[in-house]
Amino acid sequence: MIWSIAWRNVWRNGKRSGILIGAIAFGIWAGLLMVALMNGMAEQQVKAAIETRTSHIQIHSEGFRSHRDIKSIIPQGDSLLTAVRNMDEVVGAAERAVLTAMASSATTGSGIQLIGIDPDAEKQVTDVYTKVIEGDYFETKKRNPVIIGKELADKLGVQLGKKIVLTGQAKDGSIAAGAFRIVGIYQTVNSMYDEMTVFVKRSDVAKTFGIGDDVHEIAIVVNGIAAIDPVAKTLRDSNPSLEVATWRNLSPEVALTKDSTAQMNEIFMIVILIALIFGITNTMLMGVLERMRELGVIIALGMKHGMIFLMVLLETVFLSLVGGLLGIILGWGTVELLGKSGIDLSAVSSGLAAFGMDTVIYPQMAASEYPVVVFLVIITAIVASIYPGLKAIRLNPIQAIRTY
Amino acid sequence: MAVIKTDHLSRVYEDHGVPVKAVDDVSLSIEEGEFTAIVGPSGSGKTTFLNMVGGLDAPSSGTIEVDGKQISQMKQNELIGFRLRHIGFVFQAYNLIPVLTAKENVEFIMLLQKKSKAERDKRATELLDAVGLGDRLGRRPHELSGGQQQRVAVARALASMPSFVLADEPTANLDSTSAENLLDIMERLNKEQKMTFVFSTHDPRVVARAHRVVTLRDGAIESDETRS
Known part of the structure; x- marks a missing residue:
């Protein structure tokens, strides 16, 4: 009551x-x-x-993330990539060549991170191909194609179809440069990323900067958030000389x-x-x-x-x-x-x-x-x-x- | 056997630093089955006396024995439990719980006594029948007249099977017919159930029905008249 x-x-x-x-x-x-x-x-x-930048997990050689040395490669990157792809939890994996470079137009230049990718493999680990607002994602058959962010395009004052020059240190220590044609302009939600990140084909990077089949980074997507840490641990255990970082390590902010x-x-x-x-x-x-x-x-x-x-x-x-x-x-x-x-x-x-x-x-x-x-x-x-x-x-x- | 026994009972209040004797050396014994009226002019100490006997106020000196137990020294929580088991209250302004029906108001006291639902239900219905409200069980206080509310209050007072009922000016807010009706019921319960009633009252109708009339003046007993 x-x-x-x-x-x-x-x-x-x-x-x-x-x-x-x-x-x-x-x-x-x-x-x-x-x-x-x-x-x-x-x-x-x-x-x-995760979807645009870091993927779930990335593998680098020891110290690469801090000094970005062109010579800090993942030894036997191809065989590691195959091993990673064979893991049950892994949905997609792609290898990359990552260089610090300068992008220049006729009027100005800007420091960038140049990423050499295999476009088909890259589609499994990032969604940049869905963010292309002009042109396409390496579908046009042109020599030395490059995809840049809208922010960088605006900064350099370039449009689709124009050429830019990418300059950086080659593996032998010399300064190398190449002219690349803009085949696509992308725009993500992160303007800083768009200004800093430039994609070219890995084979073109190898040619221009003399790095051959060198791999600096392997990006991995697993089948769910819960699988990230276990897969990262397995990779760390089996590759103690490499750095295995999850998205939390890669994007702490x-x-x-x-x-x-x-x-x-x-x-x-x-x-x-x-x-x-x-x-x-x-x-x-x-x-x-x-x-x-x-x-x-x-x-x-x-x-x-x-x-x-x-x-x-x-x-x-x-x-x-x-x-x-x-x-x-x-x-x-x-x-x-x-x-x-x-x-x-x-x-x-x-x-x-x-x-x-x-x-x-x-x-x-x-x-x-x-x-x-x-x-x-x-x-x-x-x-x-x-x-x-x-x-x-x-x-x-x-x-x-x-x-x- | 005396259900209430006071011995040299006094209550002194401080009024702006001046001690005022509301009850002054009252020694009184009320036997089981009595129908007693405590009368006297305003300020004579009737209500204070009733409050002390009801365990609502503590005496300044003297003792109170209810059902053979000293209540003057009891602690607050002990007194609450004692009141619940031994004393039935009827107030001048009825004071029913407005959100409860007549039956629930009567049941309420038994709920506090942790009686079973079946027992509460049976006794509440019987008591409301006894006070002539068997057809008003589901009515809330605002749906009842003053006289009917006071009859519910009487049923509530009896629900706990107390040793006696203290009624403070129970007819003061009632018209003549309702007052006579209420007194008839209380008189009948007194006769049939040997329930002891103690009233404080100004009302000559109550005084006329009382078997014993104790008159207080300035807190002290002026007269104590028992009628046959």
Whole structure:
């Protein structure tokens, strides 16, 4: 019956309870939407980093990632590539030649990272071929084809079909250069990557810079996030002289964003819930003060303090849960809806691209996060009920009956 | 056997630093089955006396024995439990729980006593029948008249099977017909169930029905008249 009394007490002042329920629902809805938006941004950033830049795993020779020495090659790269491709969890793998070079047009030049690829194999590990906005992805049969980012094209003042000169150190230490024709211009969500990364065929790099079949990098895609660490460990164990790095090692800033988003979301929700505590406490306190006489009577009749406190606590939890569940349902609906249509933030696209983010954000929320919010709402209600509950049990029944 | 026994009971309040004796050296014994009215002008100490006997207020000096147990020294939580088991209350302003129906209001006290659902159901129905509200079980207080609410309050007071019922000005808010009706019911319960009733009252209708009338003046017993 105590549950029933508490539930009915919630609805004694329907207007007041309704306003508070509305406030809680709005707070939870707004909180969930923000959290889902942050999740969406972080996940899209990770997805973009993996699919366009890092793949899941990369293999290099020891120290290559720090000094980028043209001579730091992966010994017997071809046989390692075959071994990698034979692993069950591996979906795709591609070998690359990676050089630090200079791209020059008739008017200006820019430092770049030159990546020599086998286009068909590369399609298995990155999605740059889907980002080509002008021209194609090495399909045109032209001599020395090159694909550059839109950002670099703009910087160099070149268009599709024009030539640029790629200059770098050859394997023998001399300076080598070659003229390459732009056959494709790509654009990813990361403007810095687009400015810095230039793709040519591996065979053309070998010819121009005298590196033969040298391989500097093997990029690997596995069949799911969960397989990354086990595959990386297997590769490390079998190739102790090589560096095996996961996307987290290769793009620590994105990994940090992903990890810190979860923490930021928690802080954000807690701030909202703390704000709600004050509102709930205020309403419950009004409810208790209004019923001092009644509470005095039930204490006089023999209701123990623990039961009185429990009654106030249950009222608060019921009230908060109604608002919280309403907010969660609304939040879930909004996230589902916007998760499909996305939120277009193209008004601030340049800012987002600088951080490697897409301009259309798809909010997302794991189903497992909703029960956590319900749990937090209950905790909020319990905390909010403490002061009104204490007020209720501390009253003197005689004074309450006589005064109120 | 005395259900209530007070010995040199006094209650002194501080009023702006001045001690005021609300109850002054009252020694009184109320036997089982009595129908007693405590009367006196406003400020004579009736309500204070009832509050102390009901375990709601602590005496400044003297002792109170209820059902052979000293309650004056009991701790707060112990007193709450004691009130629940031994004392039935009827208040001037009915004080029913507004969100509960008449039957639930009566059941409420038995719920606190942890009685079974079946027992609560049976006794609440019987008691509301006994006070003439057998057809109003599902009504909430705001759907009942003042007289009907006070009858529910009487049924609630009896629900816990108390040793006695303390009624503080129970007819003060009722019209004549409702007051007479209520008194009829309480008198009948007193006769049939040997339930002890102690009233504080100004109401001559209550005084006229009482078997014993204790008059207080300035906190002390002025007269104690037993009628046959």
